[in-house]
Amino acid sequence: MPSSSILAPLAYNGSVEALYRTYTWQLWCLSVVGFFYALVQYLLAVPSDLRHLPKVSPYATIWSYAIRESVDRRVKRLIIPFAERGEGVVLVYMLGKWGVHVLDASLVKTVCHNVDRFPKKNYQEHLHFTFLSGPNVVFSNGEMWKRHSASVKAAFDREIPVHHFVALSDELFRRIGKGGVYRFSELVQRYTLDVVGTALLGYNFRAMQTQEDSFVDHFNRVMSKIAVPIRLILPFLDDWFPRHEVIADVQALNSRYGALLESKKQDLGLDLLTYLLEDSTMSTEELISNFSILFSAGHDTTSGALSTAVYHLAQHPEHQSKAREEVLAVLAGRDEPTYEDLGRLPFLNACIKEALRINSPISLLPARITTEYVMLGKYSIPAGVSLVPNVCAVHHTQRNWTDPSRFDPYRFIDKSTRAIANIPFGTGPRQCVARQFSLYEQRTLLCMLLRQYEWRLPARSPHADYVKNEFGAFGLSIPHDLDIEFTKRV
Numbered sequence: 001m002p003s004s005s006i007l008a009p010l011a012y013n014g015s016v017e018a019l020y021r022t023y024t025w026q027l028w029c030l031s032v033v034g035f036f037y038a039l040v041q042y043l044l045a046v047p048s049d050l051r052h053l054p055k056v057s058p059y060a061t062i063w064s065y066a067i068r069e070s071v072d073r074r075v076k077r078l079i080i081p082f083a084e085r086g087e088g089v090v091l092v093y094m095l096g097k098w099g100v101h102v103l104d105a106s107l108v109k110t111v112c113h114n115v116d117r118f119p120k121k122n123y124q125e126h127l128h129f130t131f132l133s134g135p136n137v138v139f140s141n142g143e144m145w146k147r148h149s150a151s152v153k154a155a156f157d158r159e160i161p162v163h164h165f166v167a168l169s170d171e172l173f174r175r176i177g178k179g180g181v182y183r184f185s186e187l188v189q190r191y192t193l194d195v196v197g198t199a200l201l202g203y204n205f206r207a208m209q210t211q212e213d214s215f216v217d218h219f220n221r222v223m224s225k226i227a228v229p230i231r232l233i234l235p236f237l238d239d240w241f242p243r244h245e246v247i248a249d250v251q252a253l254n255s256r257y258g259a260l261l262e263s264k265k266q267d268l269g270l271d272l273l274t275y276l277l278e279d280s281t282m283s284t285e286e287l288i289s290n291f292s293i294l295f296s297a298g299h300d301t302t303s304g305a306l307s308t309a310v311y312h313l314a315q316h317p318e319h320q321s322k323a324r325e326e327v328l329a330v331l332a333g334r335d336e337p338t339y340e341d342l343g344r345l346p347f348l349n350a351c352i353k354e355a356l357r358i359n360s361p362i363s364l365l366p367a368r369i370t371t372e373y374v375m376l377g378k379y380s381i382p383a384g385v386s387l388v389p390n391v392c393a394v395h396h397t398q399r400n401w402t403d404p405s406r407f408d409p410y411r412f413i414d415k416s417t418r419a420i421a422n423i424p425f426g427t428g429p430r431q432c433v434a435r436q437f438s439l440y441e442q443r444t445l446l447c448m449l450l451r452q453y454e455w456r457l458p459a460r461s462p463h464a465d466y467v468k469n470e471f472g473a474f475g476l477s478i479p480h481d482l483d484i485e486f487t488k489r490v
């Protein structure tokens with residue numbers, strides 16, 4: 001047998017040196033393979049105090065990131081089988097560490113309602129979270145959260161500005177004109193950003209008017225630059241090989257927020273930014289961090305919800321017609337709804353709720369951390385472990401919903417729906433402060449859209465089988481590149 005063959009037997013009578021000379025490249029191969037095997041074993045080893053938990057294969061999770069699978073597909077393929085088997089929690093390899101996803105609705109409630117026992121985890125160490133995480137209302141805890149939350153709640157403690165939603169919907173329809181095929185996911189993102197700017201922050205981003213390097217373009221660029229699979233799987237690479245260009249882009253975006261806050265100081269009003277600025281205890285870093293999170297939470301979520309609703313109404317013309325009949329009856333010949341009208345659209349409201357269930361914009365809630373040893377269902381979990389309440393799993397297990405992947409607005413007309421298993425806005429003290437604001441925003445746009453247009457998916461849409469969400473870093477499910485064909489109603 002030739003000595004160069006990998007199959008050559010290790011039968012020899014000489015020294016180590018002779019062995020090395022004879023089998024040089026085989027030994028190199030073995031060392032390299034051995035090194036990588038040991039590295040992978042080391043990186044993927046489950047800590048001994050978590051080994052009793054059920055676990056999603058880390059290789060399957062890594063593969064899912066490598067092929068840029070969206071979070072909802074990953075959860076449905078890899079995690080929901082555990083929920084269907086009745087597991088309330090499961091270990092998942094995420095962001096270079098093992099964490100626990102909480103799948104059972106009542107365990108999610110336990111985790112989200114006990115804010116002191118399960119505080120939010122702050123991911124300051126990861127580049128992609130330094131962008132959104134930080135000293136702000138979504139990620140802070142304790143006294144800081146109470147302070148920030150008070151200012152934010154004050155801004156929502158006012159009449160819902162339906163007139164702004166109406167005016168901006170009209171502007172969106174001017175873009176659609178007489179109809180045709182439009183990239184709705186992009187148009188609606190600009191609409192929701194202008195809503196947040198005009199109705200909440202007291203600053204008009206004019207996102208619907210095309211601009212060079214607008215806020216929305218800058219934000220989208222940062223979001224997509226951050227979502228690099230290898231960096232999400234092994235975030236410590238950012239310490240070893242910092243991505244200077246991305247860091248500079250995040251800093252440039254934060255500087256834009258900072259400049260806007262400075263100009264706002266000269267133009268105070270009755271808006272969210274003013275309330276934040278009036279809190280004299282808030283540092284510049286906190287102000288910018290809050291601006292950044294409100295900018296993101298305020299527009300991407302609602303635009304994702306609206307894209308999903310429009311998609312499913314396109315796929316279900318019978319629901320679209322029924323919703324339109326309801327709208328036309330309530331509007332009684334008018335083009336624009338009032339606040340009261342929007343409370344009299346039960347079927348449209350059910351479509352919105354079903355869209356939020358079937359494709360929740362926030363599919364994974366921000367992680368909490370255990371502060372002490374706890375029992376979650378039948379499993380013990382030590383202190384210092386990340387817990388991720390998995391909204392997508394709660395919304396898609398057959399234990400909670402019959403035929404969960406079917407778009408069926410009637411679930412929300414039948415009052416037997418289990419409220420505990422319907423949590424698109426989270427649950428407990430940290431649930432979304434803006435849920436009513438967002439629901440009215442969605443009702444207004446959809447009501448006016450139904451009045452003025454009919455729509456469907458264009459032929460050969462990549463979304464024909466199911467709505468395809470963007471691959472991203474933050475557990476969001478936002479339809480990606482969704483084109484819709486509109487026809488103006490006469």
Ligand code: HEM
Nearest residue numbers: 138297298301302305362424425426430431432433434438
């Ligand atoms: C369809 C639209 C929306 C969805 C699905 C949504 C979802 C959520 C969820 C799930 C949470 C809870 C996070 C947690 O438990 O950690 C949350 C919190 C929050 N949301 Fe929304 N949201 C939406 C729209 C908005 C809008 C328009 C704003 C306005 C700026 C907003 C501002 C916030 C804030 C400030 C919090 C933090 C609350 C706290 O921790 O005290 N959201 N949202």
